[in-house]
Amino acid sequence: xxxxxxxxxxxxxxxxxxxxxxxxxxxxxxxxxxxPSKPAPARPEAPPPPAPTLPPTYLTVDSLTKxxxxxxxxxxxxxxxxxxxxxxxxxxTGSGKTTLLRMIAGLLEPSGGxxxxxxxxxxxxxxRATVSYLSDTPTFYDDLSVWEHLxxxxxxxxxxxxxxxxxxxxxxxxxxxxxxxxxxRFSRGLRxxxxxxxxxxxxxxxxxxxxxxxxxxxxxxxxxxxxxDLAHADGAxxxxxxxxLAFVDRVERCVALRDGRLIHDGPTAGMDVLELxx
Amino acid sequence: MPDPVDAPVDDRMSESDGTDxxxxxxxxxxxxxxxxxxxxxxxxxxxxxxxxxxxxxYVTAFISSVIVLYLSTxxxxxxxxxxxxxxxxxxxxxxxxxxxxxxxxIGLRSGARGGPVAVEPAEVRFVLLxxxxxxxxxxxxxxxxxxxAVFAAAVAGAAAGLLAHRRLGQTAMGWIATGAGVAVLLxxxLLxxxLxxxxxxxxxxxxxxVAGALLAWAVADLASDVTAPTSVAGRLAFAPIEFEALDLLxxxxxxxxxxxGLLLLGRGSLEAAERRxxxxxQLRFAATLQDLRTVILLRRQLAQELPRxxxxxxxxxxxxxxLWRRGWHGLARFPLARLGRVVLLTxxxxxxxxxxxxxxxxxxxxxxxxxxxxxxxxxxxxAQEVDHDERAERLPVETGxxxxxxxxxxxxxxxxxxxxxxxxxxxxxxxxxxxxxxAVVLALSSSLGGLxxxxxxxxxxxPSASTTPSTTDQALxxxxxxxxxxxxxxxxxxxxxxxxxPSYLVxxxxxxxxxxxxxxxxxxMLASLFIAGTAAWVRFREPARAWFRQAVEDSKANAKQRQxxxxxxxxxxx
Numbered sequence: 001x002x003x004x005x006x007x008x009x010x011x012x013x014x015x016x017x018x019x020x021x022x023x024x025x026x027x028x029x030x031x032x033x034x035x036p037s038k039p040a041p042a043r044p045e046a047p048p049p050p051a052p053t054l055p056p057t058y059l060t061v062d063s064l065t066k067x068x069x070x071x072x073x074x075x076x077x078x079x080x081x082x083x084x085x086x087x088x089x090x091x092x093t094g095s096g097k098t099t100l101l102r103m104i105a106g107l108l109e110p111s112g113g114x115x116x117x118x119x120x121x122x123x124x125x126x127x128r129a130t131v132s133y134l135s136d137t138p139t140f141y142d143d144l145s146v147w148e149h150l151x152x153x154x155x156x157x158x159x160x161x162x163x164x165x166x167x168x169x170x171x172x173x174x175x176x177x178x179x180x181x182x183x184x185r186f187s188r189g190l191r192x193x194x195x196x197x198x199x200x201x202x203x204x205x206x207x208x209x210x211x212x213x214x215x216x217x218x219x220x221x222x223x224x225x226x227x228x229d230l231a232h233a234d235g236a237x238x239x240x241x242x243x244x245l246a247f248v249d250r251v252e253r254c255v256a257l258r259d260g261r262l263i264h265d266g267p268t269a270g271m272d273v274l275e276l277x278x
Numbered sequence: 279m280p281d282p283v284d285a286p287v288d289d290r291m292s293e294s295d296g297t298d299x300x301x302x303x304x305x306x307x308x309x310x311x312x313x314x315x316x317x318x319x320x321x322x323x324x325x326x327x328x329x330x331x332x333x334x335x336y337v338t339a340f341i342s343s344v345i346v347l348y349l350s351t352x353x354x355x356x357x358x359x360x361x362x363x364x365x366x367x368x369x370x371x372x373x374x375x376x377x378x379x380x381x382x383x384i385g386l387r388s389g390a391r392g393g394p395v396a397v398e399p400a401e402v403r404f405v406l407l408x409x410x411x412x413x414x415x416x417x418x419x420x421x422x423x424x425x426x427a428v429f430a431a432a433v434a435g436a437a438a439g440l441l442a443h444r445r446l447g448q449t450a451m452g453w454i455a456t457g458a459g460v461a462v463l464l465x466x467x468l469l470x471x472x473l474x475x476x477x478x479x480x481x482x483x484x485x486x487x488v489a490g491a492l493l494a495w496a497v498a499d500l501a502s503d504v505t506a507p508t509s510v511a512g513r514l515a516f517a518p519i520e521f522e523a524l525d526l527l528x529x530x531x532x533x534x535x536x537x538x539g540l541l542l543l544g545r546g547s548l549e550a551a552e553r554r555x556x557x558x559x560q561l562r563f564a565a566t567l568q569d570l571r572t573v574i575l576l577r578r579q580l581a582q583e584l585p586r587x588x589x590x591x592x593x594x595x596x597x598x599x600x601l602w603r604r605g606w607h608g609l610a611r612f613p614l615a616r617l618g619r620v621v622l623l624t625x626x627x628x629x630x631x632x633x634x635x636x637x638x639x640x641x642x643x644x645x646x647x648x649x650x651x652x653x654x655x656x657x658x659x660x661a662q663e664v665d666h667d668e669r670a671e672r673l674p675v676e677t678g679x680x681x682x683x684x685x686x687x688x689x690x691x692x693x694x695x696x697x698x699x700x701x702x703x704x705x706x707x708x709x710x711x712x713x714x715x716x717a718v719v720l721a722l723s724s725s726l727g728g729l730x731x732x733x734x735x736x737x738x739x740x741p742s743a744s745t746t747p748s749t750t751d752q753a754l755x756x757x758x759x760x761x762x763x764x765x766x767x768x769x770x771x772x773x774x775x776x777x778x779x780p781s782y783l784v785x786x787x788x789x790x791x792x793x794x795x796x797x798x799x800x801x802x803m804l805a806s807l808f809i810a811g812t813a814a815w816v817r818f819r820e821p822a823r824a825w826f827r828q829a830v831e832d833s834k835a836n837a838k839q840r841q842x843x844x845x846x847x848x849x850x851x852x
Contacts, residue, residue, distance in 0.1 A: 069613075070587045106407065109549045123548065129409035141400040143318060149404075155310030156408035198404070 058083040058237045059104065059206055063113035066099050066260075073099045074260045076113060081239060083205070086232050088248050088268065089241040091257035097241040098136060100257070101208045104239070105133035117206055129157070132204035136211040136241075138195035140183040146170070146194050147179040150201050157202035169197045173223050188215035200227055207231055209240040213247070221246065307410035315418065346437050358445045366446065367519055372500040374460065374512030379496035381468040382508075383489030389475025390485035391580055392550025394468075395419050395543075396558035402551055412544030420473065420543055424536075427465040435461025452518040460515045463532055467511075470535035476550075477542020482581070554580065571661075571735050574654050578616075585611035601680070605659035605687025616655065620695065623652035627724050627778075628699040632706065634781040635720070637789065642782045646775030649728025650735075653774065656691045657732040660684040664736050681737065682817040688729055696725035712795055719798040720781050723805045727777010730812040735770035737816055773812060777805045 059081035066074040074096040081087060091097050102108040104115050106123025120126040140149060147166065154162030170176040173193045178186070183194040192215045199207065207228075213221050225246060232238055240247060248254065248268055256264035358366065388394055395416050397406070405415050439457020443450045475485050492508070499506035511528035513520070557580045560572075589610035593603045612620070630645035654661075663670055663684055670680055700714075700721035707713055780801025787797035 068582075069584060107402075107548055107552060109547050125409050125411070128407055131407075133407065135403070139399045139403045141318075141398065143321060152310065152314050153404055153408070155313075156307040156405060156410060158307065158409075 056083050057081070058085070059115070059117055059239070061100075061104065061113070061115045064100070064103060064110050064115050065112035066096075066103060066108065067111040072260050074103075074257075075262075077257075077262050079255065079262075079265070081206075081237050083237055084232070084235045085253065086228070086238040086240070086251045087253040087255055088251050089239060089255050089257070090243065090248075090264075091241075094259075095257040096260040097257055098210050099260075101133065101210050101239065101241060102135075104206075105131055105208055107133070130203075130205040132199050132202055132207050134195060134199035134207070134209040134212055136214065138183070138191040140191070140194070142182070142184045144182070145180050146175065146183050146197070149183065149194070149198055153198050154201045159202060162201060166197070166201055169200055172227070173197055174219055189217060189220065192216055193220055196224055196227070200231070204231075204236055206237045206239070209238070209242070211241055213242055213244040225250070307408055308414050311405060311410065311415060342433075342437070346441070357447055363446065363519075367516055369500065370516050371509045371512030372496070372506075374515040375499060375506055375509030376493075376496040376512075378464055378467060378508040378511050379492045379506070381464045382471045382492050385468040385471030386475045386480065386485040386489045387482070388468075389472035389477075389546075390480045390482045391582075392546060392554040393476060394423060394472040395476075395551075396554050397551070398559075399552065399555045402548065402555055406548055406551065413541075414544075416543045417540070420469075420540065424466070424469055427469055428462050431461040431465035432458040435459070446519065448518040456515060456517050460511075463511060463514070463529060466536055467532045470532060470539045473539025474535060474542060476546040477539060477544075479545070479547055553582075570651075571654055571732075574651070575661075581615070583613055583616055586613055601659075601683040602687055605684055608659045608662060609656075609687060609691055612655075612658075620652065620655055621698070623648055623655070624695045624699045624725070625702060627652060627728065628702045628721070631699075631720055631724055631778060631781045632703055634778070635785050635788065635794075637785055639782055639785055642778050643775055645724060645778040645781060646727065646731070647771055649724045649778060650731040650771050650774035651728075652695060652725065653692065653728035653730070653732030654735065656688045656695070656729055657736050659687055660733060661736045664739065676820070678817045678820050682813060685733065685813060685816070688733075689726065692725040692729040693722060696721040699725065712793075716784060716794050716798045719795075719802050720778075720784065723780045723798075723802045724778045726809050727779075727805050728774045730777060730809045731770040731772075731774030733812055733816060734773055737819065738766065738770075773808055776808050779805060 057080045059079070061077060061079040063076040063078055064074060065072075065076050077096075077100065089097050089100070099108060103110050104117070104122050106128065115122040117127040117131055120130075122131075141152075144152065147170075150166040150169075151162065154166065159165065166179075167176065170179055173196060175190060175193050175197070178190065178194075183191055186194060192212070196212065199209070212224055216224065221244070228238060228240070228247065228250070238251075240251075242248070252267055252269075254264065254266065254268045255262065385394070397416070397419055401415075406412055435457040436454045437457070438461065439453040439455070440450065442457065443453035446453070474480075480488075495504070495506040496508045498504040499509045510525060511532075513522065513525045514528060517525070557576050560576050585608070589607060590612075591610050593606045593610065626648040627645055630641045630648055633641040634645060660681060663681060667677075670677055673680060696718075700717040703717045703721065704714060707717070780798045783797040783801040784794040787794045
């Protein structure tokens with residue numbers, strides 16, 4: 001992956017591949033004019049790289065633990081992720097990846113330890129403003145279309161020009177034509193694409209992603225990898241739990257868990273993924 | 279992640295007023311949220327079928343009227359005697375106080391599990407994880423819940439007030455207003471306790487301890503000279519007879535609790551809220567289908583009642599009696615809370631049986647129902663097999679035979695509960711030769727009857743939510759099919775009540791001065807017929823259903839054949 005070019009809370013605009021025709025907008029049957037049809041203008045040139053200083057730590061995890069009665073889901077884990085850093089989280093099923101991500105997102109209460117995002121306690125209001133979490137189980141309102149979901153999430157996060165960004169994202173993921181459909185009735189792959197769009201429509205400084213490639217076709221996987229590249233280039237920190245080698249090859253750092261314990265934290269170069277997850 | 283109370287000061291401030299944020303001002307998100315809720319409500323209203331809604335209101339009103347009329351006959355309409363009135367005024371506040379303690383206990387336990395507000399899963403993911411003040415997000419749903427609770431409580435309380443007026447005299451309006459007011463107070467106290475427990479992130483064990491202490495205090499108030507604070511609120515219920523302005527203090531306390539609860543809104547655990555969102559939706563659906571077993575199952579999940587990692591005891595032996603050992607492996611992994619509930623339900627069944635024996639015969643239904651709920655816990659090994667039927671279908675064993683082999687472990691557990699109940703009953707009544715024999719018969723019959731009811735409920739499964747009638751229903755006239763649905767819901771409890779029926783016969787024998795042991799044995803014989811019948815039903819249910827389906831198909835085919843033969847073309851050909 002490209003080196004970070006300085007932190008930004010800006011939305012990582014996807015490449016202007018959306019070339020869908022003009023369609024009806026937000027609510028089904030709403031004004032057609034609301035839905036932009038043109039792809040987003042080319043992303044402005046990235047700012048010049050900052051002076052060669054160490055990037056500040058963005059995510060700090062200190063002795064984070066999760067126990068369910070006598071079952072230890074995550075043993076005390078300490079981790080630092082710098083601003084603009086991308087890491088891959090590896091581990092077999094039940095190794096504690098999802099538990100770790102959900103605790104950082106503020107969805108799970110730790111049994112011990114702390115985690116902070118940009119200096120704020122995980123789950124606090126400033127932390128929620130900067131953490132985008134893409135779960136392995138997409139969740140949607142039953143009665144809202146993809147477009148309406150995008151509107152809700154964008155507006156809750158104060159995104160002003162969300163329509164253009166939404167159209168671009170949907171075009172990029174290849175589901176612009178399904179914008180007015182209910183995602184709760186989608187297939188697994190389409191649900192995943194809708195969830196990806198929702199994770200990227202809002203600004204973030206830290207993106208937590210749990211098994212994002214499951215159910216995606218080859219085009220979807222490529223689109224997601226490009227979105228990761230853009231977010232990374234925009235200075236967001238990425239923590240992605242996946243075994244997708246295409247992503248593993250793009251990042252420099254890998255964190256591996258086994259049975260809730262940290263077993264590896266180091267460069268991905270020369271690493272045997274199969275050995276780590278077996 | 280630190281608790282919000284322990285979080286750094288800047289984090290807590292930003293949670294409340296949204297200052298010092300990297301993201302948007304919370305007011306932006308709140309406006310978006312309000313708009314979203316308005317548009318969704320408008321859409322839902324447009325989808326409501328008015329005639330359906332009116333029909334539902336009509337059915338509710340009709341059923342409520344029937345219940346009130348029935349209760350009127352139970353309560354009677356003769357004015358109570360002076361001594362009776364004196365007793366009501368003396369013990370009544372304690373009884374109402376006990377109701378209040380129960381409401382507070384339920385509220386505390388619900389709040390410790392993330393209640394009382396349950397939003398949609400998507401609301402947790404998108405709204406509660408957004409940089410929006412959670413208190414403002416949850417305030418709307420909380421007030422909506424409060425409004426509904428107040429309305430329902432006021433209606434029920436007013437009906438209770440009307441019934442009280444028939445026996446206790448004074449003005450009808452006074453009793454109706456008092457009944458409605460006290461019921462609203464109870465509902466508000468329940469919600470307030472839940473909101474406070476949630477906001478303070480009260481641990482479940484602490485909530486249980488506080489709830490237990492409140493209940494014990496209220497019971498002690500009833501049984502002795504101790505005065506519990508809950509009985510002060512109870513005195514309000516008898517305001518038409520005796521009113522003291524100081525009792526209004528209870529109203530002030532509940533209102534203050536409610537205010538504190540609403541202020542603490544949004545400080546609860548998101549983990550509990552998310553767990554609750556999923557399970558409450560399923561619970562409501564199960565309740566709609568009158569599926570008590572699923573309701574209890576989901577309640578266990580809501581309480582995070584997980585099996586123990588290590589069983590309390592290891593079952594020796596290997597190779598033979600696989601299902602017997604499998605059953606005990608499951609039962610031996612009951613967590614402490616579940617074991618406690620089993621003991622409590624055993625005590626409840628024993629108390630109801632004792633009440634029946636001492637002459638309060640309607641308690642036989644309570645005894646049967648409590649034994650049925652106990653049975654739903656003990657039937658766990660069988661329930662696991664039924665809930666994972668895809669595994670059973672792959673085994674080279676007939677399903678009925680497989681299921682029936684799960685019963686011995688549960689039956690032995692029921693016998694142990696029965697023995698515990700008999701010991702408890704004898705401790706109260708005093709142990710002597712004849713009493714011991716009667717106690718053993720009654721306890722075993724009740725616990726095994728409850729288990730049989732639970733077996734029926736488990737094996738027949740949840741009612742189908744499908745609008746397409748089954749093959750069996752298609753073969754039955756609509757009236758019979760409707761009755762079948764009612765019987766299906768009532769039958770498991772009825773079997774359990776039959777198990778407790780010997781206590782009814784014992785009460786009858788005692789009232790007539792006869793030996794209660796033959797009566798108990800007579801009842802137990804009847805109950806054992808039903809219990810054995812249940813086991814036979816489990817064993818031969820599938821073959822019987824297959825035979826019935828085949829018979830229906832054959833009958834349809836014959837009818838079609840006859841129709842073909844009677845057509846003019848067929849006659850000509852012949």
